[in-house]
Amino acid sequence: MTRFANPDVTGKQLWLLKSEPDAYGFDDLIAEGEGTWDGVRNHTAARNLRTMREGDLAFFYHSNIGKNIVAVAEVSVPGLTDPCDAKWAAVKVKPVAWLKTPVTLATIKATPELAGMDIVRQSRLSVAAVRPEEWALIIDMAGGLVSLS
Template sequence: MSKIDVMDVAGRQLWLMKSEPDVYSYDDLVAEGEGTWDGVRNHLAARNLRSMAAGDLAFFYHSNIGKAVVAVATISVPGLIDPTDPEGKWAAVKVKPVAKLVRPVTLAEIKATEALAQMDLIRLSRLSVGAVRPDEWALILDMAGGPV
């Protein structure tokens, strides 16, 4: 895995990307080494994918099962057309694993933390790719005990 400093967010956009772990987990991404984030069919989430740049960081969130931020990934190749979209209208990016968190930060913990009440994860709960502010990023990493 990469030696990216997940606390050095200067010049990077920060994201949270949801995936059902029984469909595609962080461990699956690690096994692949680099994965394509595709299949997103929400306009705001697709706009977020189009806004990503190489080197941006993203929390990897396991949805439905676990409901927790479990790891950090980095955007390796931005600006792709979703290969699962026959019409070529939807966006995709490639991502690489960076590090698991010392411990997952659950949705319940995030909801119980007033400083995180305005996160896209909370306000736009069905959004699969959302922005994360630097203060939210730092707080979640602190809650997790940092990356492994």
């Protein structure tokens, strides 16, 4: 594993995207090179998708299996409509890097500085905002990022 420089988050919105790894995991995104984030049927999560801008960064969270943040993705194409239902939102994302060590939901819940995260407060929300200080702490807890290659 090659260490990957932490991306500059200045001026970017930060997010957390949840997916079941047996349905669509980070390995699937890597294999595609760019994937469409769609199928979101929650109004708050859809509003978050509509708010995303090109270049925004997102933690990739494996839900149900693992329950951990495993990687970072980047919004490559914002402002799309869901291909199955035009009343819902979608974006395209590209893989950026793995976390050196996944950060588990249990660890997040046990960290007082992360108690305000949406993943703790609104556990079913599949697309959630992340504050810069939360982002930095999670990257630190993970031991940094590593290259995809």
